[in-house]
Amino acid sequence: MRPRSIARLLRAFGPVWLRRPGTPRRAVVALTRRCTCRCTQCSSWSMEPGQELSPAELGGLFAAMPRLAWLDLTGGEPCLRSDWLACLEAVLDNTPSLAVLHFPTNGWFPEQAAAGARLVRARRPDVELLVTVSFDGPPALHDRLRGRPGSWDAAVRTWTALQDLTGVDVFVGTTVGPDNRGALEELGQALRRELPGFEDHLWHWNLTQVSAMFFGNAPSAAAGSGTIADRAADLRLVAQHLRRRWPPRSPVDLMELGFLVNLRAWLGGEPLGMACQALHSACFVSAEGWLYPCHVWDRPIADLRERGFDLRAVWAEAEALAARRGAVALECGGCFTPCEAYPTLVGSPGRAALLTVRRGLRALRAPAPSAPPGA
Ligand code: SF4
Numbered sequence: 001m002r003p004r005s006i007a008r009l010l011r012a013f014g015p016v017w018l019r020r021p022g023t024p025r026r027a028v029v030a031l032t033r034r035c036t037c038r039c040t041q042c043s044s045w046s047m048e049p050g051q052e053l054s055p056a057e058l059g060g061l062f063a064a065m066p067r068l069a070w071l072d073l074t075g076g077e078p079c080l081r082s083d084w085l086a087c088l089e090a091v092l093d094n095t096p097s098l099a100v101l102h103f104p105t106n107g108w109f110p111e112q113a114a115a116g117a118r119l120v121r122a123r124r125p126d127v128e129l130l131v132t133v134s135f136d137g138p139p140a141l142h143d144r145l146r147g148r149p150g151s152w153d154a155a156v157r158t159w160t161a162l163q164d165l166t167g168v169d170v171f172v173g174t175t176v177g178p179d180n181r182g183a184l185e186e187l188g189q190a191l192r193r194e195l196p197g198f199e200d201h202l203w204h205w206n207l208t209q210v211s212a213m214f215f216g217n218a219p220s221a222a223a224g225s226g227t228i229a230d231r232a233a234d235l236r237l238v239a240q241h242l243r244r245r246w247p248p249r250s251p252v253d254l255m256e257l258g259f260l261v262n263l264r265a266w267l268g269g270e271p272l273g274m275a276c277q278a279l280h281s282a283c284f285v286s287a288e289g290w291l292y293p294c295h296v297w298d299r300p301i302a303d304l305r306e307r308g309f310d311l312r313a314v315w316a317e318a319e320a321l322a323a324r325r326g327a328v329a330l331e332c333g334g335c336f337t338p339c340e341a342y343p344t345l346v347g348s349p350g351r352a353a354l355l356t357v358r359r360g361l362r363a364l365r366a367p368a369p370s371a372p373p374g375a
Pocket residue numbers: 035036037038039041042043044045075076077106146
């Protein structure tokens with residue numbers, strides 16, 4: 001990440017260390033619920049898609065977040081929208097403060113993903129562009145978990161197409177859960193063998209999340225949301241991954257290190273010790289334009305389309321403030337997913353640094369983890 005991008009992030013996030021800003025500095029915005037995959041851990045593809053925000057509406061949404069510095073576009077599969085490039089234009093034309101733009105892809109749309117990346121590079125050379133291509137297991141397992149034969153080969157094609165572009169940071173994203181815990185070593189070997197330019201520090205992990213409104217994998221909002229973990233097994237895997245990724249070589253590596261070190265402590269049963277940024281400096285907007293605290297907690301705040309995208313007003317209302325208090329009190333059930341953990345670390349940098357160093361030293365002193373069952 002270039003120094004000017006770090007400076008822009010600091011300018012955006014510095015004030016939130018002292019007070020709640022009038023509009024979000026960081027957002028996750030879903031472009032669609034539709035998806036070409038049929039994953040076992042996510043049922044976004046089976047949810048009834050509502051009326052997605054049009055590019056013009058997205059323009060209105062982003063114009064209402066003038067100090068937005070960090071944006072994750074997500075889905076479903078964002079690249080499947082026929083107006084994908086127009087959606088990106090709506091972002092790029094209405095986010096003057098943007099420093100970091102990230103989108104994930106399941107890999108089925110190499111041309112669209114690359115065209116989107118080229119558009120961002122041409123229109124906004126000042127913005128850091130990060131793209132995550134999802135790989136959840138070695139080839140046969142990946143295809144089975146994605147519910148669609150050919151998914152591995154498609155993801156390799158997308159990785160290769162993006163790697164060929166200048167100024168695009170491409171990562172592998174893996175959701176760790178019961179179906180692939182025993183196959184991560186084999187996945188690492190396949191990534192090293194088949195992805196040009198792949199190195200272990202480009203491999204990002206997430207634990208399976210539950211959310212009725214986003215992943216569609218909880219029966220109802222009342223059933224709760226959060227992170228699914230087999231704490232003992234995941235703790236061992238995370239400890240191994242920390243060693244695999246060491247040492248950090250970039251600000252993104254440092255952020256991932258902070259995430260993994262604190263995830264390891266959280267899996268070990270420690271309270272996280274840092275409040276998330278949901279509805280403080282961060283938020284989630286669904287594909288249909290509903291504002292939520294984050295992409296996990298099923299607590300709708302307002303229909304922004306119906307409110308004319310007056311986010312500043314909605315942000316200051318009692319409902320948003322009550323939900324913020326609920327997030328701090330962990331009424332949501334709590335979570336620790338990178339989408340929300342990175343802003344958590346940035347939102348409390350002093351405390352995050354202290355906890356990360358303390359927990360990191362403890363992790364270094366811990367005996368090397370044994371292989372997980374089934375590996
Ligand atoms: S995890 Fe991603 S690729 Fe799989 S169904 Fe959900 S949105 Fe699609």
